[in-house]
Amino acid sequence: MIPERTVERLSIYRRLLGALLAEGTQSVFSHELAAMAGGTPAQVRRDIMSIGYTGTPTRGYDVSGLIARIGQFLDAPEGQGVALAGVGHLGQAIMAYFAGRRPHLAIVAAFDKDPQKVDRVIHGCPCYPVERMEEIVREQRIRVAIIAVPAPAAQATANTLVRAGVRGLLNFAPARLHVPVDTYVQDADIAVFLEKVAFFARHGTRVPGLVSEPVGNPSEQSEDRQ
């Protein structure tokens, strides 16, 4: 099984590769991708190796070929619909972000308990009352959901979603969710993030890949870097 961190980085590589493609770049070296992503060339090579793609010493990796390979690896062939629980500011920010782009991972239904917010379409996404969540998620075979409800409602929301068939949750509520072992939870707990940033802003700690000011200068030597 592939490391979680590698999956994250592949997603990042794909986005960067898309930008390269848009500007007409046809191939890229591991050290270039590493500089853009903020990692090491060795890491990039190993990540790409882990999904069975290969480059050539002369040109590096083919941009569109690598994008396609990452897609085969990360995306569900049939596409995946996503449910969104909670249409507050956060939920709307998320809808706005995903509107239009990402055909294969689109938010296809949103839910809120406020009657004012439902029964309309926001950013191309229909909003329903929470009462219909279980029914709709089950019928549409939705397996991925975003929890953007207040903390006190998070566990109940998760329970309903799991009951309806969801197996992956992105949880923005500041609460720990208890779910079955076959359900994956990614926490995005803003309060935790902010306390961590505040701590390290005072105590310092930085990742590898170094990267200096604005665009990382290509201060490579012979064998990778240090």
Added chain:
Amino acid sequence: MIPERTVERLSIYRRLLGALLAEGTQSVFSHELAAMAGGTPAQVRRDIMSIGYTGTPTRGYDVSGLIARIGQFLDAPEGQGVALAGVGHLGQAIMAYFAGRRPHLAIVAAFDKDPQKVDRVIHGCPCYPVERMEEIVREQRIRVAIIAVPAPAAQATANTLVRAGVRGLLNFAPARLHVPVDTYVQDADIAVFLEKVAFFARHGTRVPGLVSEPVGNPSEQSEDRQ
């Protein structure tokens, strides 16, 4: 230096301990905290050991004492002000969340380039035009900032903040930031999170600590678990 993951967990433990305190619980065992946080008892004990707090075999850890110790460790003694760049839906969700609570880590200034959004107070936080960001962040000696602007503006925003003295960034924009090595960046990239969740919803993978349905049942045996 303390592991990054430990800092995250300490923040989580503190929140859980606060809830225990509110309901009048005076002491807690590592396995109880582990069940609440979704980790292992050994992990909890080591995290607590790493900040130099000790419990007793008979009662476990003293709830208020441990909260205080985590506070000494995580928080700046004088408190830390936080700047927020971007007052869109996401920025407003963040302001709403931090309004009131967290005296020692409050959002003290928000910035937006839209003249409609600025020169007023939202959730107790004054909003200024971006042009004044560098000046205000520098004058208020703000060291921590949240980036909630669109991706194309993220790097320029980060540059300005760093120039003004910020040393910790929480970045919600789907873009990799290039900053000086002494500046800490925590990425909260929603698109990456969602792709990761979608991937593992299909392929499965779960953390330790197991945890079953709703509230984790206390199926402990003698020596820890597993």
Added chain:
DNA sequence: GCCTGTGAAGCTATTCACAGCT
């Protein structure tokens, strides 16, 4: 010369397992 692919080494984080305490 400069690249990729990769075994091996090195690190970091987590878990085991038990001595010591009550």
Added chain:
DNA sequence: AGCTGTGAATAGCTTCACAGGC
């Protein structure tokens, strides 16, 4: 009996460093 504190073992991830290719 059941807990904490912790050295030792393990697991997981990252980086090194070099063979092989153009």
